[in-house]
Amino acid sequence: MMLHVPALLSKAQVQHIRERMQQEKQWISGTKTAGHQAQKIKNNLQLNTESELYINLNQFVTQTIKNNLLVQSFALARDILPPMFNCYQDGGTYGNHVDNAFQWSRLQQKNIRTDVSMTIFLSEPDEYEGGELIVEDSYGSHEVKLDAGDAILYPATSLHRVEPVTRGARIASFTWIQSIVKDDWQRSMLFNLDMTIIQLRQKIGDCEETLALTNHYHNLLRQWGEV
Template sequence: MMLHIPEVLSKQQVLEFRKLLEDEKLWVNGKISAGAQAQHIKNNLQVDVQHDVYQSISTQILAALKQNLLVQSAGLPKHILQPMLNCYQDSGNYGNHVDNAVQFSSLTGQMIRTDVSMTVFLSEPDEYEGGELIVEDNYGCHEVKLDAGDVILYPATSLHRVEPVTSGKRIAAFTWMQSMVKDDWQRTTLFNLDMTIIKLRQQLGDSEEVLSLTHHYHNLLRQWGDL
């Protein structure tokens, strides 16, 4: 499932982060975090994870993701990795790739499985040309270019790329989560059921039928969930 989640960050938060990221000394070659294969196709900049500015921004973005109800419902996160920050400019791009299946979490000191990828856009679409995130799945290629503060959530198993940025700067945060529910189809089913329950509660309150659906939701999560 791909899901556009609007306004995970406020415009004021984005503005504050962007001001902090104007310092060119923060940025390092993005290849340093890439594997041997990805180094040949990754052309971007990333914020040095040892810098205090990185720690401040990343922690705030992580908190916003954890507090967002749609992120919680769609991803059912067990762990979310500390977000990183990147910048594409001067024809910077990232060719077709699949994210590593397992990554180290600095928050837990453990390896986690990456089930869901998330990109948090920090540049407005009219600030740069190109730079579309292209995600491929069984239904074709999906082009993503969102407002600053919005998030795209999609299966980490997807083949994806970032098109060359031909003018301006595309700044974003990105991270991954290990979900309590490994299977994307099961996560999608639970998300759709959860959204239906919420809408019915708004219309009918806690009716017998709504309570019955809620009962089924939690039993499915109990069956499919890996805690």
């Protein structure tokens, strides 16, 4: 299951991030953070994670992710890897791949299981040509190219790629989330149930039926969740 989160970052927040990136050019080759196999198909730039700019931006984006209720309901986050930032230009691309099952977090000093992948677009669609995120899984093949500030979340088990950017620059932030519910199907069920409960509350309030569904939701979360 995929989730489109509109305006995770406001236009003003995106503009601030982009202005900071222009003032401090601290981009390095994306192959420096890629494994041996990924180096053969990865051609992009990434913001240097040793820079002060990166530290400031990643803290801001992390807090924004944590504060978003839709992301919370969908991902049921236990841990969020510090977001990174990349840039595709001049034919930059990333071929078909599946993300590593675990990523080391220097900040938390532990491995984090990658259950949910997340991309936050920081360039408007008309700023570049190509650069579509293609996600393929049992739920089909999806082409993603969103407005600046919008985010897409999808299972990290999905095969995905970034098409070559033939004009302009595609700038984005990306991260992975370890969920308290490991199984994607179970997370999808819980998310759909949570959205249904919210819609019912808006229509009919906290009646006996909505309270019963809420009890079912928490009992399923108790059954499937891990702490």
